[in-house]
Amino acid sequence: MTGARRTPPGRAGRLRLRHSLEVAERGADLLEQKLRILRSEHERLVRAEKAAASAWRDQLPEAERWLLRGLLLSGERALGSAAAGIGPAEITVHWATSMGVRHPAAVATSVPARPPTAAAPTNTALVHAEAAYGRALRAAAEYGAAHAAAELLGAEVISTRHRVRALRRHWIPRLREALDRADLALEQAEHEDSVRRRWAARTAEDGGAAAGQ
Template sequence: MIRVPPGRAGRQWLRHRVDTARNAAELLKRKLLILEQRHHHLWTRARECRESWELAARQARQWVDRAVLTGGLRGLRLSAPRESAEVTLTWDTVMGTRYPVATSCAPPRTPPGATVLTGAVWTEANVAHRRALEAAVDCAAAAEALRIVELEIATTRRRVRALDHRWIPGLEATLSELDASLEELERAEHLTRHWASGQDPSR
């Protein structure tokens, strides 16, 4: 039910609401188009980042297997970092929707006095794991950006459908009913005035 002010003020009120709703629907459709274009770019980036991460993870696994053969599992445990990596995200905005677009990753720092295994294999394993870490961070950010934009697309589509299929038709139907009612009232007032003046109401 739409609560409309009585009389002719209600007609003006409804016309304004119809125009506002139509403008809102057009703005949302333009937003949806831009979001869908950005979604295609983000989907491609997320796929590429995942492929890069999977490749980097396989290479890191290969190098750690070689390192274990060289220094054993004890050597691997001793060389494992005790701190977490530090990740920084760079954000962008499209049509009011904020999402991550770039990352930087600082690997865990080696604390003073920690055991650091040296040798070509351990060096390559360390480099491979840093690459895998960076690729994983990129993959996570790309996946999150895609999720955020997909959620905004779904929300915008629901709003467009609500306007196009419920709100605007409801306002237009109410306006038509009010127009018919006011026309009937105006005809009745016209007849009443002529009868009161003694004139022929058909004139």
């Protein structure tokens, strides 16, 4: 309430307090509107995160099962031989902005194809494992992006809610209280000034009457 304490007395101070109150109330309204939109978007992102997490949990065990079968059939050397010469996968994150919050919106996953010079897997289980791990990688990337987006929007929801609460519960009531005090003080000052003017006028009339006698 530092601003209210520094408000000058009189009409100028009351006008300043009214302006500050209007700005605070308009700001709280806008923040509440933003909060409603953020909550809706956050709920959507949380649902997307849960779906992506479920897909990733489904894909990973399948890939691990095929890998285990391939290792049991041909041993670990076969895995190293099948992986030799294959480049790393690439993940590109596409970003978007929602209500001022920048967050991942989508991901593009590129799994390199097996080059002609690379040795082919020694059994079909490893072939299935390679394809399954590609799907699991895509699912993991989508889950990571969805999780990050939900986290970022969730943090903004909390921050905006705190700002609205600070305005509604603290700043606006204090401004209203200060404005009420300013109105009362101005009304009292105007009343006292009116009393002084009437007293001065009556004194002048009495003095003029006495002089005429």
